[in-house]
Every structure is written in structure tokens, then in C-alpha cells.
Amino acid sequence: MSTMRAAIGLRHGVALAAAAIAVTAWLGAIAPPASAISQQTHVQAELIAEKASILPARAFWVAVRLKMDRGWHTYWRNPGDAGLPTKIEWRLPDGFSSSSVQWPYPQRIEALRQVSYGYEDEVLLLTEITAAGALPASKPITIGAHVDWVECKDVCLKGATDLQLSLPVSPEPPRSNPQWQDSFERAMARVPLPSSPWKIRAVDHDRTIGLQMIRGGGAGGTLTGVMFFPEEPAVIDHTASQAAMPTAGGYLLELMRSSYSEQVPKSLRGVLVCREGWVGPGSARALRVDVPIEPRGSF
DSSP: OHHHHHHHOOOTTSOHHHHHHHHHHHHOOOOOSOBSEEEETTEEEEEEESBSSBOTTOEEEEEEEEEEOTTOEEEEEEEETSOOOOEEEEEOOTTOEEOOOBOOOOEEEEETTEEEEEEESEEEEEEEEEOOSOOOTTSOEEEEEEEEEEEESSSEEEEEEEEEEEEOBOSSOOOBOTTTHHHHHHHHHTSOBSOOSSEEEEEEETTEEEEEEEOOTTOOSOOOSOEEEESSSSSBOTTSOOOEEEOSSEEEEEEEBOTTOOSOOSEEEEEEEOTTOBTBTTSOOEEEEEEEEEOTTOO
């Protein structure tokens, strides 16, 4: 089991490609026949749809739902110090297309003096599918996906499965699927906003990156529990504490740079999460960040 943990729990100084090779070599699994639901060790994988039917040439939301056993977790797009991100390979009918995965913001998971980014209990990995322009109304449409993930608790295991979902074609406006309506609403509320009244800047502070949140019109008054999740590896030290400090125009979050980063990154991409919401209590908590890192002395 220690070998498994070593293969999965590689620090960011080692390429993720090497981790993928190790996982495949020691934890390889043969996916079962495609189905709507698949129970793989400690994670149940399922392909679900927001709507009960589809319209030709219209977009609709589907999700790979991962339901984890108590104490187990899977990983975000950047897993942090350990793990591998969940991978989805769509198998769509002719004329269909898919968007990139919309990742709900993760949580910080601490274990063995490492910090990872991932999900416990349940996560919906969202994708928008656009249907072909001409579809026969008499035949359901089948959507497939091959899914790979890593699940961890005291040990780490590889999961893989093939999933399928059949949806009827209807000329009527699709109705929400009552079984999954609440789940989709919760997941979409955790997808980062593309913008907000807060202006975000990043500046090189030598061994740290200063992330400044400048209050604009309509911005929330007080920010609490602010946490930045980097989209790329080897940018910040995941184990370092994060605490947003008030400034004259907003807040400043000093992010310790990764010891594996020899040069200052050109940009900072990721998700900034605020417990209270970005436009007041109860509002969206996650904000997409994609800004250049300005030279020292910029603020």
C-alpha cells in the first residue's frame, strides 16, 4: 500500500506524466461494460442529464456524477500536492459536440503534510452538449463517456468505467429532470463566475505573489474565508496558509510561491473563493481568475 501512496502522492516537482505512468502500472483496472451507473470500489460513477429530453440543434447540460464513500475523495483539475485529475472522454453521436468540463470549485484536503484539491461526498462534473441539427424523433439518443479517476482515503486506488445515457428526442421544450434538478443547481452554483464587481490584480513580491482584490460598485462589503486554488501546478506552495488582509481599496492575499518554480510565472490562473460571496451574503462564492503577474512595484 505504501507503494501505491508513493505512486499517487508525488509532489509537484515530479511531472504529472510520471504519476500517470505509475498509476497505470500499479493500479490498472479494466472498465466494466458501459452502463448508466457503475460502482467502482469506493466511488459510484453515473452519467446524468439536467433535462428529461433533448431538442435538435440545442445545447443541454449533462454531468458525470461521482458519489464517494464516507472519507474518500477524488480530485480537481489541479490535484495539488497529490493525486490525478478526473478525465472524461466523451463518445457522442455524429453531429454532436461538447464543451470543456465546468469544474465546481474544490475543497482543500490535508493529509500526510500535503495539501490536495478535490471533492468529498459528491461532485457533478458538468459539460454542455450541443445536439445535431437533424434527429429522428422515434429513436432515443445515446451519449457515452469513458471516465478515469483516482480515489483516496488511507490508500489511493484507480477507478475507470464506461458510462451511457439515453435521452428521448422531443419537439417540445425540454422539462427539467426532477430527480437531478437540485443537484445541477447546486453544482452550477459552485462553478466560478467569469467576472464580478471586484477587480483582481496579481503582482510579483519576490517569494510571494500579491493577489489584490479591489472593491468596485456592487461588490460585497466584507470578504471572509478567502482561498485561492491555482489551476496550474508548481505556481504556489499548497501547504502555505492563506489570509486576506484589508487594504485601503479592498484586500490583499499573499500567496507563497512554489519552491519548484524557479521563475516568476507570467500569469495567475485559478479560482478565488470567498465564504460570504462576492456580492454579499448568499451570493456566488467562486470567481475565475486569469490575470498577468505584474512586476514588483506595481502596487
